[in-house]
Amino acid sequence: MISGKWFPQGADLTDVLSVRQGVFAQGVDALDQEAQSVVVYLDDVPAGAGRLWWREGSFWIGDLGVLPEYRGQKLGDLTLRLLLFKAQDHFAREVRLLAPEGAAGFFARLGFREDSRQGKLVEMMIPGDEIELDSCKACKKANCPKRKE
Numbered sequence: 001m002i003s004g005k006w007f008p009q010g011a012d013l014t015d016v017l018s019v020r021q022g023v024f025a026q027g028v029d030a031l032d033q034e035a036q037s038v039v040v041y042l043d044d045v046p047a048g049a050g051r052l053w054w055r056e057g058s059f060w061i062g063d064l065g066v067l068p069e070y071r072g073q074k075l076g077d078l079t080l081r082l083l084l085f086k087a088q089d090h091f092a093r094e095v096r097l098l099a100p101e102g103a104a105g106f107f108a109r110l111g112f113r114e115d116s117r118q119g120k121l122v123e124m125m126i127p128g129d130e131i132e133l134d135s136c137k138a139c140k141k142a143n144c145p146k147r148k149e
């Protein structure tokens with residue numbers, strides 16, 4: 001079973017950190033005092049995580065990762081959608097992130113576009129009113145019975 005859980009500022013971050021350590025080899029830092037984190041579980045095992053914080057007029061997504069053994073099962077997509085849903089819930093004017101070049105396509109799928117480059121990192125953004133979490137609208141399957149048009 002797949003489930004998601006939010007961890008507000010000040011919460012026990014054990015599950016968040018188990019993913020962060022496994023993906024980025026990083027532990028707790030000062031940003032955890034400002035950020036809300038989300039964990040996606042597969043059969044109660046923390047498999048994916050990411051965090052969301054507000055700074056200077058923008059919401060930022062960071063440290064979004066899925067443990068290598070759980071990739072390719074749409075858990076990263078779910079983690080990103082949960083973060084965007086939370087940003088939408090906060091009436092985000094825009095959401096920004098820094099992605100390694102190799103991951104930019106993953107974020108572009110949900111409408112993020114390149115804003116600038118910082119070495120090998122791509123700064124990407126999406127205006128809040130362009131966040132589209134209805135996966136049917138973006139789906140290209142022509143003969144899907146769920147398709148309305």
Ligand SMILES: CC(C)(COP(=O)(O)OP(=O)(O)OC[C@H]1O[C@@H](n2cnc3c(N)ncnc32)[C@H](O)[C@@H]1OP(=O)(O)O)[C@@H](O)C(=O)NCCC(=O)NCCS
Binds near residue numbers: 063072077
């Ligand atoms: C990027 C990452 C989170 C993707 O997680 P994942 O669970 O394997 O991805 P999903 O299974 O949810 O993939 C969803 C879709 O995105 C696509 N996708 C996955 N990784 C991609 C990438 N690097 N570039 C482009 N598309 C990608 C998949 O092919 C899939 O497409 P589909 O819907 O057409 O089948 C994962 O590879 C990861 O943790 N990478 C290391 C950390 C990282 O770079 N994080 C991003 C910046 S903080």
